[in-house]
Amino acid sequence: MDKSTIICRCEEISLEEIVEVIANGARTFDDIKRLTRCGMGPCQSKICNCLVAGVIHEQTGMEFHQIPLPRMRMPISPIKLETLATNSTTFSSVKSVLDEVELEDGKVK
């Protein structure tokens, strides 16, 4: 691998960009995702996840079991908005989206 080698093919993020954010303190897949868009493509990190874990391991010496999984949200694979917005009133809310931030009186705690 050289520094121009692509790690996230969906978003065309190179090894160099990933190494740079790790040097700035990124330690998990989601850290890297927030800083570079790595993992935000159509495959939703199904392809780059293992490559990124490899880079974190090499750069920081962290063991693979110390590198957590990326967050996997609904929908787990791409779907047309038109399809997702089925005119049904029986659905309960989606599980993942708002559970990350805990709200108190409508504000983030």
Place this chain on the structure above:
Amino acid sequence: MNAVETDVLIIGAGPAGLAAAFETASRGLQVTLVDESKSMGGQLVQQTQVLSSLPSIYQPMCGFELAAHLSRQLEDFEIRYLLGHRVIGFYKDGSVGITDEKNVFPLRAKKTIVATGASENAIAFPKWTLPGVMTIGAAQTLMNRNFVQPGKNAVIVGSSDFAMDVALQLSKVGVRIRGIVEKNTGVKANGTEKVEQVRKIGIPILLNSSIKEARGIGAVSEVDIQQGEDIWTEKVDLVCVDGGRSPILDIFYQLGCSFGHQEELGGWVPQYNNDFQTDCENVFLAGNAAGISTQGALLVTGMLAGINVCAALGAISKEAVEEGKQSLWKELESIETRSNLKVWQARNQHIEKFAHPVLKDQFIS
């Protein structure tokens, strides 16, 4: 539209899901089987090699024959098939969202068996994203399922049993294999016969070597192979990479299951107990999703998940469950210790850690 109800929801109609479907449907439970593919059999459909490590009740047969056998076995039962349907996630009330690509509808199951299989891991080198570079499984799918020859001149990266099988299959359809490139000092495959066959038909196995770079305009046309100090160029239009496989976890993650880490099972694996039950009481699992293993072992895990779900829903007597579990665990041990002892050991270690997962409560950060 009200949520569709079912006793048992099985996600994935590969060998594990089909085996679980037989165990549950044959004991009178109402079973819904969903798979995004229009056909049943999962990854078995493109496997033309003879599977040697099947449970003792099976004759040796090829993957696609096993897929047909497992599907036929279900003909006598009333199963709700949702083929060509994708699971897109779960709602807060526990119902699952399923799409037929036109609509999404909710489904509620008393018990869910997740048998979503494994995905192949990528290997990165400069220009690995050029067309013509693909995973070894993609090459096998193109060749055996779509009847498309994926290239004329190939190199294969990785030397697992899977890579050896596909090398032989590619050669048979006229693809010239310039070499199997392995970064380690020894061949990874356990099946020494297969490796012999590969050597016999003149495919060079290059140890201590790797792809330094691929080149091409619009598609791969050559690769540089490095072995120690030597670097040379091979003209190829196909590069098959075998980076190993890992369980597909998105559905477990959405369900709130915990995970542990076992390198031999493919990395992160949902945490489960002796009954192939996750730490979410109503969620069971089977197949490669529970750790990468051989087809025979995957079938047994599907049967185990199936009878444990029957037990949880009171569809089988206590004695029958105990007897069934005991003999299936014996079978699993016999298959896995024969085909890959390390996988058997890792599976047991993983189960022992059931109460102490590495990753849990992923949705509450």
